[in-house]
Amino acid sequence: MNKPILAQSKAVSIFLIFALGYFISTLLRAINATISPELVSEFDLSAAELGLLGGGYFLGFATVQIPLGYLLDSKGPRKIVSYFLSITIVGLILFAYAQNFIMLLVSRILIGIGVGACLMGPLTAYRVWYLDETQQRANSWMLMVGAIGMLSSSLPVQYFIPTIGWRGVFIFLTVLTLICIILIILFIPKWQTEEKLNKIKYAELKNVWQNSFFRSLVPVGFFNYGGLFAIQTLWAGPWMTRVSGYTAEESAKGLFLIYFCLLFSFLLWGYFVPKFSKNIKDAVKLLRWGAPLNLIVLLLIIYLGSSAGASYWALFAVSSIFLSLTQPAVGMAFSTSNAGKALTSFNLLLFVGAFFIQWIIGIIIDFGINLGMNEIYSFRLSMSFVFLTSLFSYFYFLKKSNSFNY
Template sequence: MTEQYSGECRNGSGEGMKKALSYRWIVWGVMVFAFMVVFFHRFAAAVVKDDVTRDFSLSATAFGAMASMYFYAYMIMQIPVGFLADSLGARITVSLGMFLAGAGSVIFGFAPSSFWLFLGRFLVGIGVSTVFVSIMKIQSQWFRDREFATISGATTLVGNAGGIFSQGPLALLISVVSWRAGFVAIGLLTLAIAALCFRFIRNRPQDMGLPPVNEREIARANLQPDPFSVVSGLKNVLSVRGILPATLFYLFNQAGFFALIGTWGIPWMVNAYGLSVQEASSYSVVLIFGIMAGGFITGWISDRLGRRKAPMLVSSLLHMVLWAVILLSENGMPPLGWLKVVFFLLGITNTAFILAWSVAKELTSEKYTGLAISILNAAGFLSIAVCTSVMGWVIDLFAALPPAGAYRMAFMLPLVSAVLSFLSVLFIPETGSVKHGGR
């Protein structure tokens, strides 16, 4: 394929650019298909909570620890994955990751004991951790700077469709067959996606003999690339003014919301409201619809305004208010008639996190885009893992209360996280095109 396009590129960049702008949608489509699997695994634990705790006699604390294995693994891998995406390339990185995630899902489905359950969940987390940073790196190569926030929002929108399949459809599947069969099936699908990634993904247009699409890549196309250094990369990224508050924002933004949607939301509705797993899933999926809508809308608004900080402030403030509404409702239980509205808005307002990716990209050198985003991700997934585990511990601690009361105490953690997320935005510098005179 490289030989086919290299000649065309030499004969003129016009035709080559058309091919690059066309093929990027194939690259992005395969990557976002893999991203859907990431969200399936991220949210699936909540659906199988009752089945898994029954089959393995797990307490809420133990289940929370098991579910958090995904997030701990994801967090541990963020810095290594950033280096792999920047040096080895997104294609190899994500292909190997999808293979490992598929194997982990199969292990989870066949787990004979809780040890294998934990191991399978951990391996899935290790594998899928490669996808996010890789797709951000791909987008920085195949899309223009002014398109980055919008395409990141679209990535979030489509990727979260995988989370929809982890809710209602998975709940229906396990009611017909078993949770084991469901995870084995998704594992086999993940292995097939690994093959697709290797076949179709290319790290950048130049790998196919096509001209670069991104403006910064065009500017440096004739320059000799600097050698990649782990130490200098960390120093470069961490020394940039504004990275620390952006990282703290991302950390606190992710913690409570994803502990809710990924682990404790469905058990809360089952135990506090008395809903079935299938009914609770129909409510939980609204959170995902909120993320899907909000991710695209937030990115589009930010690119149109040429600002990052203002949309982040508004979204994080509203997100904080919505958590307060849940906690201040009678028994910490908003009326069911309003719960879907609250959930949808909670999902929309959470998506300010996509602007933190843009901030990290715009504050740092393009050479370390993957690394900068991976630092944010490491912080975010550490907070989700800790929050998920601690919420399980709090639920056990207040087990003497009615279920609604125990979950209400646990939900204090997401509210505190939302407040700290809002405060962190105040210290983030504006990096949008208005600040820099348009780009």
């Protein structure tokens, strides 16, 4: 396919439209942390059910990662992103009118499937329509938009709950998603040459999963990165209300602080990291030294218990930013022809990990309570699981990475 570089005005409009879709995606990823008190109260959810419900988004998201690359290459972002967002609308409507846990879970999975193309779709478009030097800037800005989406899932959502309720919030998001689909159809260019959809070549995927560098990062992606997603998009909220004693409004303010710090750290990260990390060797070196920082913070949170509030979780989120080195490192470890497959495989790993850990945290909390522990100790027990699995995953990476030749 030829590379038709677009005029600047057209490139800006394309970015803004796709940014709206990714904003919706990350807002929906994190919104359960804010509305969890309402969901628990209305549906009498256990911690395990709350974790499974939050993880439903990641499960749906993960299921489409492998075929997504093939669909985008053959049909283009305009069709695929708009088709997928139509599934999101179905999920949003079902969630807004849900009457039981099963309906909530099914709709949450549909939402995850529907927003599954909201980042990979734009990145595919930028690769074809933007100049090479513009792509990195656009990719960084998309990550910032994602942080703004999570930021908007906290205080802004909490502000509207007393007036329109959590169901009204989802109706509003349905309308916003519909507007995004219309904008995509009207303003995103057609894919120049739609190709016949290629079958997924499992032999190529097998080569990715057998790569020694990729395999060294499998536990880190699943437990460390998955644990980060599980905490920042759900369990930080219940920790603040049920361990630290925050009100729902105070918890929303705490989440706002966490996501604001994350946004600011992305800004600094995007500026400084290219100066220090120019190749895979640099990325691995930074990961070796930086990955343990969030584990130190998490251990402190576990030790402090009810005294660890929003500022500690904000510090945890910021110190976790070194984990973002894993994705570009995976991309650099493979040839151009296999980089996309490696990245979608790694995304699959992250989101399956987030689903599993978000659910298992809830199961451990319920287990602790059933054993007679109070809620605070049960939460600390669940976070101890995240700490230990992440610690052993980091040691595994250290051991394997020492043998690499770059």
